[in-house]
Amino acid sequence: MSSSSYNFQNMTDAPMPEASDMRIGIVVSEWNNNITEDLLAGAFETLKKYGVKEENIIVRSVPGSFELVFGCSQMIKYGNVDGVIAIGCIIRGDTPHFEYISGGATQGLIELNLKSDIPVVFGVLTTNNLQQAEERAGGMLGNKGDEYAITAIKMVDYARSLKKNS
Numbered sequence: 001m002s003s004s005s006y007n008f009q010n011m012t013d014a015p016m017p018e019a020s021d022m023r024i025g026i027v028v029s030e031w032n033n034n035i036t037e038d039l040l041a042g043a044f045e046t047l048k049k050y051g052v053k054e055e056n057i058i059v060r061s062v063p064g065s066f067e068l069v070f071g072c073s074q075m076i077k078y079g080n081v082d083g084v085i086a087i088g089c090i091i092r093g094d095t096p097h098f099e100y101i102s103g104g105a106t107q108g109l110i111e112l113n114l115k116s117d118i119p120v121v122f123g124v125l126t127t128n129n130l131q132q133a134e135e136r137a138g139g140m141l142g143n144k145g146d147e148y149a150i151t152a153i154k155m156v157d158y159a160r161s162l163k164k165n166s
């Protein structure tokens, strides 16, 4: 569900998992960097807030959201990380690029989740205009980067909980 009244903080009261030994990779797109830098800052601060050590947050950038798939794939292979956050911002324009790039990035990130044991969080804003993106990157609807960080910690914990019992 995506609506202006939806607030992630209201989703659950579940306690946050222990995250002090987690290593999280963040791959961030340079396209619309005025938005993605703010999402990155939100994710970075929230990871730290919940105990992830700064030195265990590995940030790399790629040119655009389409490159997030390769960027995350390489992060999984060589970054020695427990989880990955893919951050991008795709804004609808006059041409069909929006559908191609958002569809490609989404499908690629889904495939990474299916192929590897490292969870990849979908931190890609897909908006109709710049204002909608700004509202979600530290504006009146909060910073979605916070949600991406919380989701990454929860998914790493989820994967660990199953491995521990296998």
Ligand code: DLZ
Pocket: 029, 031, 032, 063, 064, 065, 066, 067, 088, 089, 090, 091, 092, 093, 097, 101
């Ligand atoms: C080319 C393009 C366009 C038009 N729009 C966006 C966008 O809104 N957000 C984004 O992250 N990237 C965009 N790109 C760049 C593509 O993601 C990609 O970098 C290029 O097609 C090169 O592969």
